[in-house]
Amino acid sequence: MTNRLARATGLCLLLSIAGAACAGQVYTVADFARVRKFDAHVHANTDDDAFLNVARKDGFELLSINVDYPDFPPLREQARVAHKLRAADPKLFHFATTFSMQDFGNNRWTEQTNRLIDAEIRQGALGVKVWKNIGMVEKDAQGHLIMLDDSRFDGVMAHIEARHLPLIAHQAEPKNCWLPLEAMTTENDRSYFRDHPSYYMYLHPELPSYESLMAARDRFVARHPKLRFVGAHLGSLEWSVERLAKFLDTYPNARVDLAARMSQVQYQSTTDYAKVRRFFIDYQDRILYGSDLTENPLTAADRAQNPPIDSTRFPEETDEFWRSDWAYLATATVQHVAAINADVRGIALPRRVIDKVYYLNARRVFERAK
Numbered sequence: 001m002t003n004r005l006a007r008a009t010g011l012c013l014l015l016s017i018a019g020a021a022c023a024g025q026v027y028t029v030a031d032f033a034r035v036r037k038f039d040a041h042v043h044a045n046t047d048d049d050a051f052l053n054v055a056r057k058d059g060f061e062l063l064s065i066n067v068d069y070p071d072f073p074p075l076r077e078q079a080r081v082a083h084k085l086r087a088a089d090p091k092l093f094h095f096a097t098t099f100s101m102q103d104f105g106n107n108r109w110t111e112q113t114n115r116l117i118d119a120e121i122r123q124g125a126l127g128v129k130v131w132k133n134i135g136m137v138e139k140d141a142q143g144h145l146i147m148l149d150d151s152r153f154d155g156v157m158a159h160i161e162a163r164h165l166p167l168i169a170h171q172a173e174p175k176n177c178w179l180p181l182e183a184m185t186t187e188n189d190r191s192y193f194r195d196h197p198s199y200y201m202y203l204h205p206e207l208p209s210y211e212s213l214m215a216a217r218d219r220f221v222a223r224h225p226k227l228r229f230v231g232a233h234l235g236s237l238e239w240s241v242e243r244l245a246k247f248l249d250t251y252p253n254a255r256v257d258l259a260a261r262m263s264q265v266q267y268q269s270t271t272d273y274a275k276v277r278r279f280f281i282d283y284q285d286r287i288l289y290g291s292d293l294t295e296n297p298l299t300a301a302d303r304a305q306n307p308p309i310d311s312t313r314f315p316e317e318t319d320e321f322w323r324s325d326w327a328y329l330a331t332a333t334v335q336h337v338a339a340i341n342a343d344v345r346g347i348a349l350p351r352r353v354i355d356k357v358y359y360l361n362a363r364r365v366f367e368r369a370k
């Protein structure tokens with residue numbers, strides 16, 4: 001960014017803080033529904049119309065990500081739902097596929113997985129997801145945890161790259177997961193890990209450290225420099241925009257989505273507003289809006305960390321969740337954020353930045369496969 005532009009942005013910020021927003025340069029709360037938007041990280045796991053209807057009303061396209069997560073329906077069912085919703089509205093509904101780790105390491109796994117990915121591409125898949133079970137749960141025949149930079153993934157990753165699909169990677173957990181409860185930055189992490197000790201890594205020093213998981217992920221991104229990489233949940237670097245900037249600087253093929261980590265960004269902007277706003281402006285081409293909103297069958301045992309909190313109010317909570325994020329990113333509105341127990345002022349990003357983060361970046365990354 002040029003100095004002149006930086007000064008102009010700074011001036012705009014000062015004016016909007018003073019309540020006299022730079023007319024025409026930022027959106028308002030009322031603009032929410034009419035601006036074209038793309039939520040690049042949701043999970044639509046039921047085949048009713050609820051998600052499509054609220055997305056249509058609020059001006060969103062959706063990317064529903066299938067994931068090998070025990071609290072979600074089986075992979076085959078997730079794929080069926082994705083195909084059905086896409087057929088119902090292919091302009092609004094998009095999906096990313098995933099693969100199972102069953103039989104990983106035997107010589108047919110690569111071939112079977114590539115065949116499955118191709119079948120999902122024929123159904124319209126726009127990406128492939130890998131989850132944190134890689135690095136934290138799955139073990140090979142020798143009993144070693146399988147890390148993402150394992151060379152036994154190379155055949156599948158080369159295939160995904162050849163098809164021009166992006167890989168969406170959720171690796172590790174928020175850094176809070178490795179901290180004592182009193183040191184955690186958000187209430188939702190504190191209550192979740194207190195109630196789920198088996199997932200609380202602070203209690204499991206025998207499992208990989210946060211930094212060792214980040215290092216394996218970084219080695220993976222370096223190993224596949226032509227693979228379009230999307231780090232889900234701010235690449236698990238949600239706690240520091242500086243650290244995240246370093247990651248994006250080091251790996252030009254990487255982008256990140258914001259899913260389920262907005263309160264961590266807000267936590268940082270309550271202490272250094274200008275730094276967080278600067279980060280979004282500097283990396284405006286590399287950040288994708290995502291929520292992690294999940295519509296699961298109501299009978300599912302445990303909805304874990306995914307919003308909304310009350311799934312019987314799915315359309316209402318989804319609308320409120322999206323509007324709250326919009327107020328934070330697009331306007332200077334002050335709102336109370338319960339997860340960090342603070343009043344948070346929105347960072348009022350310029351319209352051209354909002355257009356990229358909320359739509360254009362996702363449209364560019366999730367093209368049709370080749």
Ligand SMILES: [Zn+2]
Pocket residue numbers: 041042043065259292
């Ligand atoms: Zn998710």
